[in-house]
Amino acid sequence: MADRYRGTIYIGVTSNLAARINQHRKGEGSEFVKRYGLKRLVYAERHDRIIDAIKREKAVKKWRREWKIRLIEEQNPDWLDRFGDIL
Numbered sequence: 001m002a003d004r005y006r007g008t009i010y011i012g013v014t015s016n017l018a019a020r021i022n023q024h025r026k027g028e029g030s031e032f033v034k035r036y037g038l039k040r041l042v043y044a045e046r047h048d049r050i051i052d053a054i055k056r057e058k059a060v061k062k063w064r065r066e067w068k069i070r071l072i073e074e075q076n077p078d079w080l081d082r083f084g085d086i087l
Helices: 018-026 033-034 050-061 065-075
Strands: none
Touching: none
């Protein structure tokens, strides 16, 4: 999630993306998301096993910021909100 183009980035994992995004948009579930006003779903990955999703989350969180930006922009160069695409 992000607040704007190339803005603050939040990386997380969930078993129900739609519900989690709705929580974040209500200001629930993450103090970080609430503090920085992160509302846009700019990137998401689907994994068959939660353990794989958690491993990926931990790995990406360790990346340099510019690597995270490149990952997002490969699929979403304008940092548009992709929440509607998952419904």
